[in-house]
Amino acid sequence: MSNSYTKAAFGLAITSAEADLLRRVITAIEMIGDAETSIDALEAHYATIGADFAALFPRTELSPFDGLLDLFPDENYLVLDFDIDIGEPNAEGQVIVFLSGEQFGIETAANLIQRCARSALPFGFEWASDHDRLRPGEFGGGYVAITETAKEFGHTSQMLDRAMGRARDEGADGFVLTIRHPEHGLSFWNDTDGFDRLSRARIFSEAEAANFDVPIAHDQPEWLACPRRFAFDPYIAVAPSA
Structure with a gap:
């Protein structure tokens, strides 16, 4: 017998009001996760839970706490x-919240933070995966970056695959079209304003670069492999907020 783990431990600072909301959310989750809790008990508790909770987690006709379901990737497993x-609260009214676990629900934690800890955003945390036996492929980790509108998930195995792709092919991240100015250095093409700064550059695939009608400029435009620190990584998943 062997065991795998997904571990994380981190803290974040939130407001007193958010801390109070978070306590109410935790209590409600515990109630709906208890099969012995009757619908009458849920209705009675919902009547006292507060308008801020009701606005953030709207009820349905079937249950007062159905608004909590989208916190969980599996609606049949309603457990934090x-x-x-x-x-x-400290003197400034901030409260430190500490999350930890050895079978850590990454997506649930990210959803909970995005919904209930808005003052802490943008916020991110790292997680690790390991195993109690030294098996290949059982070790790694990743991160979640959370904003008010999206959650970005990254995994070390995907980052490693991308790094190896770069090692084999310098154009693995795509290409940018550049011109060189004698005083200002390189400028990079985008479809809106023409040649501009790197942060606004359009990234071309190899096929797009081969078929692109290169504009006429004061200098001969050149294709460069996209700088790796700038390139958008297609292996990173970005999920919009609920």
Whole structure:
């Protein structure tokens, strides 16, 4: 018998109001996860839970707490699979919340933070995966970057695949079209403003670059492999907020 783990441990600072909301959310999740909780008990608790909760997690006709379901990747498993320690407010009214676990629900934690800890955004955390036996492919990790509108998930195995792709092919991240100015250096093409700074550059695939009608400029435009630190990584998943 062997065991695999997904581990994370981190803290974030939120407001006292958010901490209070988070406590109510945790209590509601515990209630709906308990099969012995009756619908009458849920309705009675919902009547006292507060307008801020009701606005953030709208009820349905079937249940007052159906608004919580989209926090979870599996609506049949309504459990916070990590520990949450909520501290006391400091002199500035901030509360430190500590999340940790060895079977850490990455997506659930990201959803909970995005919905209930808006003052902390943008926020990110790292996680690790390991195994109690030294098996190939059982070790790695990743991160989640959370904003008000999206959640970005990255995994070390995907980053490694991308790094190896770059090692084999310098154009693995695509290409940018450049011109060189004698005083200002390189400028990079985008379809809106022409040649501009790198942060606004259009990234071309090899096929797109081969078929692109290169514009006439004061200098001969050249194709360069896209700088790796700038390139958008197609292996990173970005999920919009619920």
